[in-house]
Amino acid sequence: MFDYPNLGARVAATIAIILALFLVLFPFVWVFLESIKPPELGARPDVWVFTPSWANWQEVAFESDVPLNIANSFFVAAVTVLISLLCGAPAAYAFSRFRGFSGARYGILGAEMMPPAILILPFFLLLYHLQLIDSRIGVIAAHLTFVLPVVTWFLIGFFDEVPKDLESQAMIDGFTRFQAFYLVILPAVRPGLAAAAVFGFVLSWNDLFYALLLTGSESRTLPVAIAGFWTFRGIEMGKMAVAILIAIIPVLILSHSIQKHLIRGIGGGAVKY
DSSP states (O other), X not given: OOOHHHHHHHHHHHHHHHHHHHHHHHHHHHHHHHHTSXXXXXXXXXXXOOOOOOHHHHHHHHSSSHHHHXXXXXXXXXXXXXXXXXXXXXXXXXXXXXXXXXXXXXXXXXXXXXXXXXXXXXXXXXXXXXXXXXXXXXXXXXXXXXXXXXXXXXXXXXXXXXXXXXXXXXXXXXXXXXXXXXXXXXXXXXXXXXHHHHHHXXXXXXXXXXXXXXXXXXTOOHHHHHHTTEETTEEOHHHHHHHHHHHHHHHHHHHHHTHHHHHXXXXXXXXXX
């Protein structure tokens, strides 16, 4: 016999899942359809039946500066994340282990909560005098103001979860504190480092505000290039859709690749020093 209350609950759950999947996937499907829509139908979002065309992809790939913008975004995001991890991991370790830094522990959030509009004028003037306007170095410096605090704060929780006995045992065995940190603690927080790297990369990759005001033709990043398809003649919807899909792909790949690090769990490598 059917268990009608449980059957109704399963049906309702299935409908809810299907609806959620539709709400999540529909924007991606719509953007993809716009990217393969013939250019003459680019201003017709109501047209759903058409002959696919790869003209937009060819123009973006071979007749625009989008490949250069992608390279700039990758370079800026990668260097920003690398510097954030190199500086943020030791800082997070210090905040976690030495309680005397409790005030600074919460103070690092001040930079993250500060509106970018407050910092842009000093940044612009500083980079102008240093002749770094329209340079990737200037964008990296600006991105560090919000990526570094997030990475540091994110890693504090992972260091808090690592037992202090691990480093104490390592120091008893003859390790210095730095060796204990580098050889014992860091392997224990590899999932956190990977997750922090992905979050920092996404924050830098998606930034438009700083990149729009501090870059030029040589250092323009992908978000600025996407905004550039909104011209005085109107929105070049097909090309913009292609650029949006290109911007999404690295984030999806990184998010998928980090799953194995999260599944291993915190402390998985701590016993291997």
